[in-house]
Amino acid sequence: MSASPDNTELPKLTIRSHHKDSGKEITFDAPILNGGMGVGVTGPELAAAVTREGGGGVLTGIVLGYPFQSILSKYLDKKPYEANLLALQEWIHDAKEKANGGFVGVNLMVAVHDFKELAYTSAKSGVDLIVAGAGLPMALPEVVSKFPDTMIAPIISSVKAARVMVKRWVSKGRPPDAIVFESVHHSGGHQGASVEEIMSGANQPQEVIGGVRELLDKQGLTDVPVISAGGVWDKNDILKHLSWGAGGVQMASRFLLTNEAGAEFGGISVFKKLYMENKKPAILERSPAGLPGRAIETPFSSRFAFSNIAMKNEPHSCPFVCLVSCDKKASIYCILDHLTAALKDNYEEGLFFAGSNIGNVDAIKEVLSVKELMMRLISGEPASTTSNAAAV
Numbered sequence: 001m002s003a004s005p006d007n008t009e010l011p012k013l014t015i016r017s018h019h020k021d022s023g024k025e026i027t028f029d030a031p032i033l034n035g036g037m038g039v040g041v042t043g044p045e046l047a048a049a050v051t052r053e054g055g056g057g058v059l060t061g062i063v064l065g066y067p068f069q070s071i072l073s074k075y076l077d078k079k080p081y082e083a084n085l086l087a088l089q090e091w092i093h094d095a096k097e098k099a100n101g102g103f104v105g106v107n108l109m110v111a112v113h114d115f116k117e118l119a120y121t122s123a124k125s126g127v128d129l130i131v132a133g134a135g136l137p138m139a140l141p142e143v144v145s146k147f148p149d150t151m152i153a154p155i156i157s158s159v160k161a162a163r164v165m166v167k168r169w170v171s172k173g174r175p176p177d178a179i180v181f182e183s184v185h186h187s188g189g190h191q192g193a194s195v196e197e198i199m200s201g202a203n204q205p206q207e208v209i210g211g212v213r214e215l216l217d218k219q220g221l222t223d224v225p226v227i228s229a230g231g232v233w234d235k236n237d238i239l240k241h242l243s244w245g246a247g248g249v250q251m252a253s254r255f256l257l258t259n260e261a262g263a264e265f266g267g268i269s270v271f272k273k274l275y276m277e278n279k280k281p282a283i284l285e286r287s288p289a290g291l292p293g294r295a296i297e298t299p300f301s302s303r304f305a306f307s308n309i310a311m312k313n314e315p316h317s318c319p320f321v322c323l324v325s326c327d328k329k330a331s332i333y334c335i336l337d338h339l340t341a342a343l344k345d346n347y348e349e350g351l352f353f354a355g356s357n358i359g360n361v362d363a364i365k366e367v368l369s370v371k372e373l374m375m376r377l378i379s380g381e382p383a384s385t386t387s388n389a390a391a392v
């Protein structure tokens with residue numbers, strides 16, 4: 001990672017639908033998608049701005065009904081899952097409008113109860129791409145089969161998981177349109193591996209990207225790009241991941257440091273301040289989702305860090321029954337409450353997910369507009385930029 005401008009031109013990225021009834025194909029001028037950040041961080045403002053600047057804007061689509069309840073009174077009388085669908089529909093329409101009809105993707109977690117309904121609603125509302133992780137989205141091709149132009153991409157963290165996905169989807173006559181690889185060593189939020197697996201050092205990006213590329217090529221799926229996520233902060237990182245065989249990158253943590261991130265919830269200033277000021281490595285904390293989560297070290301995440309052997313379950317109510325894996329009574333805490341607390345600027349109780357670059361003191365940490373950030377990602381950082389520059 002460095003602040004030097006690089007004149008190498010980034011290649012375009014093309015994603016096409018492999019549904020038998022579709023000829024849809026989208027080419028991005030810049031091979032950059034923003035990663036979905038739940039709950040509520042990547043809304044229409046951010047996603048649309050990424051698309052307008054030549055990349056692919058991706059909304060988070062999970063449990064929107066819960067944080068929305070406090071600001072959109074019209075959803076208050078709706079049942080929880082119905083509120084999720086209404087909020088998602090509204091975000092998709094809003095993002096499409098702000099993107100001038102351009103690309104809008106949605107990120108969904110397989111681990112939520114209403115995954116299938118959210119996927120169906122996303123497709124029906126006209127999203128261009130569904131990126132689905134936190135579990136393997138085995139049934140996704142069937143769920144959206146009536147919408148040939150909705151492209152679909154599973155998130156995987158190992159060649160083994162990619163093999164399972166490709167085999168299953170090809171057997172259903174619907175190969176993936178892209179594969180998103182999330183590195184368990186770098187990406188923010190929930191990880192697709194146990195702490196022991198992460199600590200073993202297995203599944204490094206270079207190895208998995210190359211392995212998945214080979215797997216796809218052997219199947220004749222040479223036009224299916226591998227989109228690499230985790231630890232990508234600047235243009236040099238993008239070029240590195242492309243040199244390993246990725247067709248594009250998915251970046252999340254750096255996009256959190258934009259004016260547009262969390263705009264629908266007041267701008268998430270505490271989240272951004274923490275990103276700017278943090279100098280400690282990200283930690284792995286326990287999540288009721290059953291997977292480790294990578295987060296900034298704060299009072300809350302420290303209580304549930306894997307390094308904290310004295311961890312105690314926290315008494316809590318279950319406001320929304322969001323996760324399939326979560327046992328209302330026995331779960332260690334309510335993740336929805338603590339993710340929402342982060343969205344609402346509550347430093348003490350918030351769970352602030354972040355990728356590995358959060359502990360990198362050399363990373364440039366400024367809150368920029370998406371326009372300025374995309375310009376820097378495409379052209380390289382301006383020579384005058386210094387590390388950890390401006391304040392929020």
Ligand SMILES: Cc1cc2nc3c(=O)[nH]c(=O)nc-3n(C[C@H](O)[C@H](O)[C@H](O)COP(=O)(O)O)c2cc1C
Pocket residue numbers: 034035036037038039041060062107108109132133134155182186187188189190229230231232250251252253254256352353354355356357
């Ligand atoms: C605050 C935050 C929330 C995230 N939420 C989700 C999510 O809801 N679903 C998901 O698939 N990935 C989620 N991620 C992972 C990102 O989409 C992305 O793949 C990953 O963070 C990339 O690594 P980077 O942050 O180093 O760029 C989240 C990441 C962050 C930082």
